[in-house]
Amino acid sequence: MQTKDPIRLDDRIYLIDGFDFNIPYRTGAYVLDEEQLTIIETGPSPSIKHIKAGLEKLGFLLDAVKYIIVTHVHLDHAGGAGLLLKSCPNATVVIHPRGKRHLADPRKLAAGARAVYGDSFSDLYDPIVPIPEERMIEKEDGDTLAIGKNCTLQFLHTPGHARHHFSIYDPMSNGLFTGDTTGVRYQLLEDQGVPFFLPSTSPNQFDPNELRQSWERIEKLQLDRIYYGHFGMTEQPNEALQQVFTWLNTFMEIAENAYAEGVGYDKLAERMLEAIRVELRAKGIPDDHETYIILNVDMQICALGIIDYFQKQEKNKQPVR
Structure with a gap:
């Protein structure tokens, strides 16, 4: 199994590469080292072995995981949530209200992805494990979640990529975990000194007007960081948002x-x-x-x-x- 050490972003946030599509720097899971150990994004089920390996390297036990947060239910972000949950007996999955039913019964999600990926579907996404409703909690726009004495996350509904999408504001870093709402960050280009960001307009709920409204809302937060589902962190949020506006x-x-x-x-x-x-x-x-x-x-x-x-x-x- 190809794997690498978790990336330390600061003294409390780590990023584990999930090797989606067997490609590095494609998707990742964020680990928040707080009193209530929290994971944001799981990627698809084939990524879970990498997340488990990363947690072990960080010295975290699976039964210490308290919250697994997914920004939206697309399989490259949440497809592995049910599989990971099976190994985390004390964890609860946090989800947008529009997404809960899809994680409880993922057959429709799977059928949509299978139509796109055809014969590659099984290798990319299986198994998709249903999540019991009693192990999920929904977060409405503006809701909060205390994960530490000094850290209360806030949830902001940010449609445009999908209607079942929220972003998670972390006051400790003045950063926002945006899933796909703010698009894709290309690590390999960043390594060449070229910060590059593109909007994510995948089917089937893409709406450019809603996406621009979400970006305008995010701009007003005056963030110091944006954390991407694809992939990693930028400390140039204004440049990143300007690029996706232009490219859209x-x-x-x-x-x-x-x-x-x-x-x-x-x-x-x-x-x-x-x-x-x-x-x-x-x-x-x-x-x-x-x-x-x-x-x-x-x-x-x-x-x-x-x-x-x-x-x-x-x-x-x-x-x-």
């Missing part, structure tokens, strides 16, 4: 033209990826850089979500926003 506008403009031409999501993904190549070439990143392994996957998924949005707008005869 670019993606929607490319998609509007592509949709009018009647092209499919695969061609749209190619056009979006080409716009990214032009930008990264200008920053000195070659076309064969390894980050394109992740970017190719991301643009395929993002294109699916944008096409789905356009189809819904056309069906409802609403203007594209």
Whole structure:
């Protein structure tokens, strides 16, 4: 099993790489070393072995885990929650109210992902373990959760990527765990001195207007940090948010033209990826850089979500926003 040591972000927050898609720096689980040991995000079930190994390296026992928080129920963020919970007898899963039923009965979630990933589904996501309702708690917008004497987390509903999405504010670091709401951070490009952030527009609840509203709300928090589901932390939240605002506008403009031409999501993904190549070439990143392994996957998924949005707008005869 490929694994590596947890990444220490400060004296109380660690990040364990989940090797989603067997790729490093794709997804991760955050560990908050507080009186009530808390994990934010689990990734899919194949990532759970990495989380367990990371907890062991940090010296934490599984029965010490008190809370497992998932920002939303997409399988690359919460698919492994049920499997991890089986090994954490004292833990409770914290979830958005719209997501609870999907973790209690994940068949619909699994069917949707299977339609996207086909024969690869089992390797990427199985097993998906249902979570008993009595081991979940819901958090409404503005709700809090005390995990330490000096640390009370706050939950903010942040739709746009999905309607069952919240973000978690950590007052100790003045940071926000944003799941997919603020998009994707590319660690391999950061390592080259190129901070790079793209919006996540995956199906099937992507709404650009709601996403922009969530970003505006996040901007007003005047954060010092954003913690990403994909992947890691930035201490440049203003730059990161500005980039996703700009790229969302670019993606929607490319998609509007592509949709009018009647092209499919695969061609749209190619056009979006080409716009990214032009930008990264200008920053000195070659076309064969390894980050394109992740970017190719991301643009395929993002294109699916944008096409789905356009189809819904056309069906409802609403203007594209």
